[in-house]
Amino acid sequence: MTIGVVVADDQEIVRTGLTMILNSQPDIEVVGEAADGRRAVELARRLRPDVCLFDIRMPEVDGIEATRRMAGPDVADPLAVVVITTFDLDEYVYAALRAGAKGFLLKDAGTELLGQAVRAAAAGDALIAPSVTARLLEAFAGTGPAGAPAQPIEPLTEREEQILAAVACGRTNAEIAAECYITLSTVKTHIASLMAKLGARNRVEVAMWAYETNRVRAGARRPAKEK
Incomplete structure (x- = not known):
């Protein structure tokens, strides 16, 4: 089966690069692209891809809110979302994971890890870039809800x-x-x-x-x- 992906990033060169990498995988196909979070949510709701690949920082609707709308606890039929960002120690990353993201990658993660993350999310699993997992979660473990x-x-x-x-x-x-x-x-x-x-x-x-x-x-x- 081919894994359908919607890619959202406000930088055209990054979005194009991600699309090229994913389309080069024999089992992955980018079915939609968006330059902002609002368009990304609209595409995802209409196309119902297997995986959404969202940048953290986007205009209109940011990656956190887009993730919450597609994968949050109140979503009846959530989609798998993988967050991709330049920032490995960013408070928005923790918020995105709380919003329901199934994975987190840096934009320099490489072709192999990007494919692994998309496949894991499509299979109902999740993958956080191993190089930053411990540092990310340790940094923000104390910033979650009180109590x-x-x-x-x-x-x-x-x-x-x-x-x-x-x-x-x-x-x-x-x-x-x-x-x-x-x-x-x-x-x-x-x-x-x-x-x-x-x-x-x-x-x-x-x-x-x-x-x-x-x-x-x-x-x-x-x-x-x-x-």
Whole structure:
């Protein structure tokens, strides 16, 4: 199946470059382009793409509001949104993830990671650029809504805590499976259980919860493997 994408960026040269990169992938096709957030939302609602690729800073409607309109908690039939930006330490990025974005990439992430992020979002997964995951979430974990983080409806198991740490460090499902010596389907089962227990809509919210509860701290490394 071909993954349909709507690309929105106010810089024509960036928008053209992203479109060329995505269209060069055999399983991805850009079905619409927009130079501002308002047009992006209109296109997305009309075309119903598999993935929306939104820049953070756009005129008319910014990437945060566009993300909220397409993927927010009040959206009955949300679309998958990946946020792409030049700024890796920007308060707007955290807000976009809170608004429902399934991924976050820097514009210099490269062709391979861009394709991975789009495919992950289309599959219902999420990907944050591993190079900035820890720094981003640590920087903004304390800037979310006031009050204590929500507690899980059931205690997390030891394995779930391990998977949680891996997700918060930006690991993909395949990397977690390899590191923990478990199958890919088992990883997906654990992540689904984490989302259910935490009331999270996606793994991005799972990662943010890990930082908000100090389960992952600055300098965190790969989770230890069970023997």
